[in-house]
Amino acid sequence: MTIIRLGYVAMSMELSNSSPSQTMTFAQFQKLTNREAAIHKLERIAKSNLNNCLRLLKHNKGNEIHFFRFSSRLIPLANHEALDGWNYLSPLKNELEELGDFAKRAEMRVDFHPDHFVLLNSPKKEILKNSTTALAMHVRLLEAMGIDPAHRCVLHVGGGYKDKEQALERFLHNWMYTPQKIQQTVILENDDTTFTLLDTLYLCEKLNVPLVFDYHHHLACHETEEWAKYWTRVVNTWSESPLPVKMHISSPKSEKEFRSHADYVDVSMFFDFLNEIRDSTAQIDCMIEAKQKDGALFRLMEEIKKRDDVEIIDQSTFKLK
Template sequence: MIVRFGYVAMSVQLKNASPSQTMTVKQFEQIKDKEAAIRKLERIAYSNLENCFRLLKHNLAHDITFFRLSSKLVPLVNHPYTEGWKYEDAIASILKEIGEFIKKHQMRVGFHPDHFVVLNNLNEDLLKRSLQTLVYHYKLLTRMNIDPVHRCVLHVGGAKNGIVSGLEDFLENFEKIPSVIQQMLILENDDTVFHIEDVLYLGEKLQIPVVLDIHHHDIHQPETFNFLNVWNRVVETWKHSPLPVKIHVSSPKEEANDKRHHDYIDVDRLMAFLQEIKGTVSQLDVMIEAKMKDEALIRLMKQLEEQKDIFVLDGASIQFKEN
């Protein structure tokens, strides 16, 4: 089993390379000429993408070919002030260049829109805004000439009227969104409301791949379950995906049930998981969600070098030795 590691959105090693520079609504309002304000937004977006490109080159130098792109590449996108703005045309050239680089080096990239993107809320306004955000991610991927299938991780949402109602509302709204957006989605278990079996209910019913978040699962899980059975069901949801099975890994900041992410990854907890699922997949992509970003990945790889039953393949991937 080959395990490839990636990290989220920005580097702590690479200086002055934020892909999430922004402009506030107040700053936008202060520019009297709205065309000039839009041009400024385009310059910020272009700068974000230049930094994103720098991050990808930095990653390649460390053998990191798995990366979550920032969802904040284009500021004030879908805000009422920017309605009708063809941002994708203004940044088309650099998106194309980034996409060519990603494809050339066989990188896996994706997005994880923030918690405001909710598909199980029956409020039509909220659903519309969530769909607009997903369309924005779709446009970025297609302008990079990257197949958008299974590139966007979402949580199920809220459960104001209970878990069952929350799941059924997701099913109802899922049918309302365009098929290209449906195909872009992956679902993740959360640490408060929808545990892994809830998410598998949707994943299996709608043929959406499921990402197991180990930290979330440790904090919030079914009362009784067989882990290997649950894991095999997770793997099965990826059967028709063009991409390898993906999981999320983070460690609690302090006590075991702390929902906050630690700066680094607990190598013992990770290895216990990998040993348990060893041999169930040929490749596993592990997204590290740690405060120290690439630094956490590099430190983890040094710790993995000391493990007895693995080979380190390169700066960001390992392989288990055969028994």
Template sequence: MTIVRLGYVAMSVHLENASPSQTMTYKQFSQLKDREAGLRKLERIAVSNLHNCLRLLKHNLAHDIKFFRFSSKLIPLANHPELKDWKFMRAMKEPLQEIGDFIKEHPQRVGFHPDHFVLLNTNNKDTLKNTLQTLKIHEALLRGMDVDPKHRCVLHVGGAYEDKEKALEQFIHNWGLTPVSLQELIILENDDTVFTLHDTLYLCEKLGIPMVFDYHHHLAHHEKSWEEDWERVVGTWADSPLPVKMHISSPRSEKDFKAHAEYIDPGMFLDFLNGIKDSADQVDCMIEAKKKDDALFRLVEDLREKKELRWIDHASFEI
């Protein structure tokens, strides 16, 4: 038997006024006459985002959801080059601790998936510097919650830069320039355009990084069937304190296959589940769908009557 836990990304369509991604652009900030007042306003926005994260975690608890991805936009302009002197973590200490206390009392798996501009295989020194700084911010947020940062941050391999093999080797080179604490933060995901399951496994096995298998990405871009490499994917998690993690989404349409649909195709998901049962003690499945938590709720409804599943609670089951 394999335990499967369902999770969703960043925000709820059921909670009102609970966005964790409220923001201010640098243009808006630069138009403020009082810079210090502008920084305090940024801090108020960030604190509000964190308070909404706590609301989301409480919402999750009410529905037995123990797997959640935080927004990577919690602190607007946190990595902006013109705000290097801003010590924003001081203002975040109390709300981060509140989140951490809640997670300790009601254990849930949480993590991040930074935006596409975080590129660890770049050959541009400034881009790499910005990438490492962004990862440090994610690590600091997790430490502020007193959550072990290890294997909490999903990255794509990066760009091909017109030579995929060279880009893979650039990742390995830059990995050597990455502080060990940030290396431990990272897990890698296959993408739907450049780096396949096989490419990503190459890096994960060579560098000792757990792999997040994205089923939809694989269907959109692959060289061979995923089943023959699944055991290797599971093996990359052997030394992690966390269970195997994967992403599930469904194509918006055959014509627009790579785009995410609003909900999850239950038949597509069941095909995957039947391929992984008994392969690991637990697999955490992150739902990447436009309808967020509502997609999770609908998927549970769709799967509720499937005889091969034994439900543990409202968001996890055994297969």
């Protein structure tokens, strides 16, 4: 039987005043004439974000949720060129260690999904440099938490740049110049407009990188609807990972806005996927990408509990019979 664990993204709809993504724009930073005071303000915001993130992990533990995506905006302006030399990790050492210690004690899988502007296949050197800088920040945050960074950052392949085949080959070329520590952190996801399951699988198999299958994205962008034929190959990309297979689940907002995420997950659509992969691997961690965040997870579990083809393990975990 395959174990399915559900997780959610970055913030809670159930907890009030718990945003881990409070920010300060560079324009706001510039308005503060005292640079040292401005940096202290950034650090206070970052500490608040990390403390709220710890609240979210405690909320997850109380609700038996074992899988969570951190916000990539925990530390405002961490990668801004004007703050080059700012050692943001030092003043946040205690908060980061506490966050990582709690996640490890709770045996909670945590990861990141860096923003869309992180593009490893960009033809522009400046964008590639900024992308590797952003990924290096994610690695440093995980290391400061005491969490092994391996396979913790989900990326899309990147832009098509009007020539998808060339863009795929450019990813391979740029990968050779990407620091090994970053390579070990990256896992790749098929997207909803350009790079399909087969495109992403091509890269993952060449580079020995795990593939995060996004079922909703596949429905929106594919060469073939017969994704299940390739599922064994997807699972095999995880064979050397210390973590279970991961996938993303969401539902279309509407037929007209098919690529947009709905507030909740359509349980029938989810089980269309699950019924195809039953017994294919011991465990799959499913990240819910729905507007209602943990609210979508709770509603989905309530619907799953009514089914007779599952065995409920806890408030976010079940087995396929």
